[in-house]
Amino acid sequence: MAFDYDKYIRPGKLPHIWCPGCGHGIVMKGLIRAMDTLGLKKENTAIVSGIGCASRLPGYIDCCTLHTAHGRAAAFATGVKLAKPEMNVILCGGDGDGTAIGGNHFIHACRRNIDMTYIIMNNYIYGMTGGQFSPATPTGHKASTTPYGNPDPCFDIAKLAIGAGATFVARGTAFHANQIDKLIVEAIQHKGFSVVEILDDCPTTYGRRNKYKSVIEMMNRLKEVAVPVKAAEKMTAEQLQGKILTGVLYKEEKPEYTAEYAKVIERAQAK
Amino acid sequence: MEKKLPKIEIIEKYCKGCHICVEFCPTKVLEMKGFYATVKNLEACIKCMQCELRCPDFAIKVITE
Numbered sequence A: 001m002a003f004d005y006d007k008y009i010r011p012g013k014l015p016h017i018w019c020p021g022c023g024h025g026i027v028m029k030g031l032i033r034a035m036d037t038l039g040l041k042k043e044n045t046a047i048v049s050g051i052g053c054a055s056r057l058p059g060y061i062d063c064c065t066l067h068t069a070h071g072r073a074a075a076f077a078t079g080v081k082l083a084k085p086e087m088n089v090i091l092c093g094g095d096g097d098g099t100a101i102g103g104n105h106f107i108h109a110c111r112r113n114i115d116m117t118y119i120i121m122n123n124y125i126y127g128m129t130g131g132q133f134s135p136a137t138p139t140g141h142k143a144s145t146t147p148y149g150n151p152d153p154c155f156d157i158a159k160l161a162i163g164a165g166a167t168f169v170a171r172g173t174a175f176h177a178n179q180i181d182k183l184i185v186e187a188i189q190h191k192g193f194s195v196v197e198i199l200d201d202c203p204t205t206y207g208r209r210n211k212y213k214s215v216i217e218m219m220n221r222l223k224e225v226a227v228p229v230k231a232a233e234k235m236t237a238e239q240l241q242g243k244i245l246t247g248v249l250y251k252e253e254k255p256e257y258t259a260e261y262a263k264v265i266e267r268a269q270a271k
Numbered sequence B: 001m002e003k004k005l006p007k008i009e010i011i012e013k014y015c016k017g018c019h020i021c022v023e024f025c026p027t028k029v030l031e032m033k034g035f036y037a038t039v040k041n042l043e044a045c046i047k048c049m050q051c052e053l054r055c056p057d058f059a060i061k062v063i064t065e
């Protein structure tokens, strides 16, 4: 049988608004398969996003959803999780939403190690607003606001998450569709703040400015740069030049925020 | 033994003609016909599901037994 995505999509919502070949749809399908694998109940699952093309994702999925303010998904999601710690809380959004305007919320959610999963779709650009550069736009690349090439160094989002204290960090790509749901399943199962960065494509505002002739060229680039962490162990520094590691990059067990907060409540009530 | 072929359904209402399924099918089962993807050579399908997994638009279903 073919996988039944319809069961998870709000009736009448397809076709979605994303451009032809935009990877956000591939990520959404991965999330749906992950929800199915874990048997997440819609009344017990909240998907929370900010603003941007990537942040339109929750609008399509039939469960509890919150489409909030730009960069603020983590703040709203933290509220949901603290009020209802038994809920599965999943955040999603783009590189712009999560690392520019929402960068502060992002690092502090990592630091707190609150039990939520953040899926960040990194297409290296502000897609929705016409292709302004984001903190994830690689140096030298073109955006509407950097027509002569971006002078800024860019964030490595996965490293940023690890540095800020996230206890599970993974990376995949829109090309490696089969892996997306598996990474998300592991991330959701992890007790603590988990980040799944998916390298994505925006053919409309990033691809055409950066000399990609087609969606296929962008997909081929994702195919070529990705190296699974296990394979990388056997490669030399030279062979790893220009490559990007994929798979589970970091995992550790640490006290989780809602559990710690419950103890605070207990202490306060014992007074 | 006769090979069991899947049924491949392409929902034109959803297909945005991105070429991804056509390009990355390992056995060249699919082709673009005008704007939409279509099945050209079902016999060659190895049911790897890559097309269904990668279609960003929920437009292709590979239905196996």
Ligand SMILES: Cc1ncc(C[n+]2csc(CCOP(=O)(O)OP(=O)(O)O)c2C)c(N)n1
Pocket: A051, A052, A053, A054, A055, A070, A093, A094, A095, A096, A097, A098, A101, A121, A123, A125, A126, A127, A128, A129, A134, A202
């Ligand atoms: C407070 C505020 N500032 C700016 C904007 C304009 N804005 C909308 S989406 C966006 C960037 C989205 O980029 P990203 O998160 O990478 O998502 P993508 O569209 O690339 O998927 C910006 C700057 C806004 N909506 N609200």
Ligand code: SF4
Pocket: A017, A018, A019, A021, A022, A023, A024, A053, A054, A123, A127, A128, A201, A202, A203, A204, A205
């Ligand atoms: S503008 Fe870019 S990110 Fe937005 S839907 Fe189109 S391809 Fe996707």
Ligand code: SF4
Pocket: B008, B024, B025, B026, B027, B028, B029, B030, B044, B045, B046, B047, B048, B049, B050, B051, B052, B062
């Ligand atoms: S299932 Fe695999 S072989 Fe069959 S059409 Fe899809 S990509 Fe091609």
Ligand code: SF4
Pocket: B010, B014, B015, B016, B017, B018, B019, B020, B021, B022, B036, B037, B054, B055, B056, B057, B058, B059, B060
């Ligand atoms: S991948 Fe999907 S949207 Fe793209 S051409 Fe194939 S069926 Fe159409």
Ligand SMILES: [Mg+2]
Pocket: A094, A095, A096, A121, A122, A123, A124, A125, A126, A127, A134
């Ligand atoms: Mg973006």
